[in-house]
Amino acid sequence: MKKFVAVLSTTVLTLTLLSGCGQAAGQPKPETTKPAAGGNEAAKPEAEKNDVLAQFPAVKIPYTNDPNAVLAEYKGGKLVEKDFETFLRTINFLNPQQGASLQFADSAAIKDYVRQYTGTKILFDRADDTMKAAAMKQAEERFESYKKQYVERLDKKEENFTKMLEQQGLTKDDLLKQMQLIDSSIGVLEKGIDENALKQAYEKADKTQYTTASVRHILISTESRKPEEAKKLADDLLARLKKGEDFAKLAKEYTDDPGSKESGGLYENANVNDWVPEFKKAALTQPINQISDPPVKTDYGYHIIRVEKREVQPFEKAKEQMKQQELNKAYGNFISVELDKLVTKWNIPEVKPAAAK
Template identity: 35%
Template sequence: MRSSKSWKVLFVSLTAALSFSMLAGCSSNNKNGDEDNSKAIATYKGGAVTQKEFDTDVKVMKFLSPEQAQYLELDGFKETVLKQEVAFEYLAGQASDKAEEEAKKQADKQLDTYKQGLGDTYASSLKEQGITEDQIHSYMVRVLTVYQDMLLKVTDNEVKKQFEATKGDFTVATLRHVLVGFTDANKKERSKEDALKRAKEVQAKLKGGADFAAVAKEYSDDPGSKDSGGLYADKTLGTYVEEFKKAAQTLPLNTISDPVETTYGYHIMKVESRTEKTFDKLTDEEKETLKSTLASNKLQEFMEKDLGGIIEKIDLPKSSASPAASAGASPNASAPAAPPSAK
């Protein structure tokens, strides 16, 4: 059951960058040459965010992440974004030239990917939202400049310490599992009680000597492994959701687990092999992932501990939230960057 990565993971796609920026906000300094006589709605040490800047950022965020658009009508969420926008504007002003240079390269690539994804609808979508490509690019550069600056400040010693603290995530394992989902193969909801009952039935069959692959093909609701008999071969455990990962890290080899509950349902697992990895065996990508986590942690620490002392005044006009936004679930502060590739 693969984990959906959060914004704390290295930007390897546009989606990840957008998820990160949606959570962390960013500034939108007036770099397009238009005169801005709008009111300052946030002031901080060394600068201010105007109503026009904020409105432009909101439009860009809605364009890039339309599934979050309803939340940007909520006053509480808008104020959070504005405060974090202050942080990005402040930090971008302190970032190195090297960080900005790399950010521009990344923004170019990501914008190109996004344009290709929208195809012929790209221009009309921009017009509909009332923004320009330059505004989107500026937005991306600002977010990524801060992120790249944080990356450059991560030391090799910090990376090694982070590995030691999380080395179980880098363990490679081959395992099989049967998922009894809270939603069945026909997209019909299944109660927890019914799911647990079915999972225990699977467990009993496997403990009784039934072939795991055959049981998985009959019972599993995981499309990512059902046809392969529930098999996930040589996967890094850090890619799985937390409960599944912990079970995979601790379950004795070649034994049938008790039902393991995750947000997807109940899993019956069997770990066939498990190999711990040392720091010197990490791939460059894995080391970059560690650096990314540390960089994001540094940013999160700044948001939590330092931001309040930098903001001088917030004067954001109130607005009425739309019924749809108010009725929906509140935005998740650790929203995943992309849907899991498999359950």
């Protein structure tokens, strides 16, 4: 809920939101969140289960407010409720999972969103016409990418996509303007990043920060079975692999990791820092094409791991990752230090406890 709006760049989000993939078992576990409203699938009305639009519902704002209420006044402008709600609806379109969580947002989370969106609007006002035009062109291209994904999920019918936008209270113009605003604000921050300074930082850095690996693994989970049962099954599979059985085939049959099951247990060219410590250590140190013996234990269970490739990204590849880190820092500093000097009045909506139930 506290992810910076600037880092909600459509650059990051494009083509990642509708895949339906779960959390990868090698990655840190997310915080537990409440499920989206709707309950058990079997308990849903038959009409809803058959309605393809039901899988992408409108965002539920966890409070009520006058559409013309002013949430923030700042030097040169203001943020009103109806514009803020359009932004929340846009989040729901760009990232349905995050949109579903908005109905459970408390006052602190809404405050974060208001502050971040206000900061993004201020940064947008600092963008020049060339930057805004480039951001709009990018927004139009991304809109078409999203539309293609949604149409595929909506029975391949474009009219269903049109109905979905209406259901979500959005227009194409709304979405283009919001994506342009976000990307323009990022462009303003990028102007302050010195590429020479990034290169110097890269030369001095611990190169594990920029190491990628292609790792194939089989997870035997301890969440669905006793630890000793998981260990025995992992050892049995390890023995079969040593005898020459196909790793990918066994992974598809036995792994408990939904994020890599269909790829035969493979995570390809992934940043090793995305994985939990034990998995990361194996990815960094295990000899190429050798199978972990014994299996690697993590909080998820036992992993049989084979590292198929490992490399340190050269600066030209690592540069974008470094820029993203600098953008995080720059935006965080802007929100925490500069924003309150520019805003003359806040009027954050209050979320009543009963509304979050």
